[in-house]
Amino acid sequence: MPEGKEILLGRTLDELTELVTSLGMPRFTGKQIAQWLYDKRVTSIDEMTNLSKANRTLLAERYNVGRTAPVMSQLSKDGTRKYLFAVSTGGLVEAVFIPDKDRATLCISSQVGCKMNCLFCMTGKQGFKGNLSSGEIINQVLSVEESASLTNVVYMGMGEPLDNATNVLKSISVLTSAWGLGWSPKRVTLSTVGVRRGLERFLSETTCHLAVSLHNPFHEGRLELMPAEGGLPLEDTLQMIREADFTGQRRVSFEYIVFDGVNDSDEHAAELARLLRGIPCRINLIPFHQIPDVPLRPLSRDKMEHFKRQLESRGYTTTIRTSRGEDISAACGMLSTKEQMARGGSAPR
Secondary structure, three states: OOOOOEEOOOOOHHHHHHHHHHOOOOOHHHHHHHHHHHHOOOOOHHHOOOOOHHHHHHHHHHEEOOOOOOOEEEEOOOOOEEEEEEOOOOOEEEEEEEEEOOEEEEEOOOEEEOOOOOOOOHHHHOOEEEEOOHHHHHHHHHHOOOHHHOOEEEEOOOOOHHHHHHHHHHHHHHHHOOOOOOOOHHHEEEEEOOOHHHHHHHHHHOOOEEEEEOOOOOHHHHHHHOHHHHOOOHHHHHHHHHHOOOOOOOOEEEEEEEEOOOOOOHHHHHHHHHHOOOOOOEEEEEEOOOOOOOOOOEOOHHHHHHHHHHHHOOOOEEEEOOOOOHHHOOOOOOOOOHHHHHOOOOOOO
8 A cells, every 4th residue: 555645444424524525525425435435345546436537536646445455365174264464553463254054254353463461362462563443444344255245243353342442433333334334233243351431332332242251250260361350340341231222132242261170160150150140141152272382271072061051050041162263273362463474474375
C-alpha cells in the first residue's frame, strides 16, 4: 500500500459521508462508496465507476481501498485453513477458516500479539505489537478465499478484542449494518477475557453473541492462568452479564480449557456451576494443545467426559469442542506469528 495514503475499508457510512463532503463531493457519494466497498467488494478506487472520473482521481490522491491479500495460507488435513495477513504496524496476524457441515466460520484477529499474557496462549508470548484498524479486521473477512461462503465470524483470533474496542465495534458495525455487509448480529461472536469498559460497550452497542474465556472458577486459580483476572474479577464480569439484555436470540457461552490437575476436579465443576447459576448459557470445554515452555498438560478424554457429566448433572448444556487445525498450529491457543515474523512472512503457500 502506498505510503501516506489512508484506507477507506472499515469506515462507517457516516464517516464516508463526512469524508466525501470534506472533499467537496455530494453527500450521496458516501453511500455509493460504501456499496462499492462492502456490497461489490472492489479492490481499487478505479472500479467505482458511478463516481465521476474527477472524483475518483481526487479520492485516489489521498486514499486506497485497503484490501490486501494474505501473504500465506496453510491447509490442515481436516479442511481448516490458516491465513497470514500483513498489517500496517509491520506485524502479521492470523485468521482461521473452519468448515463444519453447513457452517463456514472465520476466526479473525483484532491485535498483533496480546497484552493479556494468558499462560496457555501462544499469542501472548510474542508480546503486544499494536491494534488492528477496523479496515484490517474487515479485510480478513473479505480477503480469504472462502469469503463469499462464510456463515459466521468469531473474534477469537490473535489479541483481546475488547482491548481494541473502538476498532472492533466499528468493524462489527460494518459487518451488521444494511449499508455494510448486512449480516445478522447472530452470525457474529466475540470472545473476551473480560475488559470492563470494552465489555460495557459491547453489551450495550451490539446484539452479537458473547463468549467469555473463564478457565477457572476460583479467583486465585484464574489469576494464575489469566493475569487479566486482577483487573476485572470474574464475579464482576458475571454481574455485568446478568444485568445485560440477553433476551431474544442473543447467547452467552463460557469457554473452559481443561488442564490436567489444575482446573478439572469435581470441586471446580461444582464452583463453576454455582458461579453461573441463573445465567442461561452454554459451557464449551476445550482440549488444551501443548505449547512450548508451559507447565500445563492436556486432560484425557475420559476425564474430560467426567467433567462434562458433572456440569450436565447440574443442568448446564455442555459440549466438548472438537480440535481443529492442530497440525497447522491453528487450534485454540496456538495462534502466534513469532516464527513467520522472523521469516518476514515469506513462507510459501
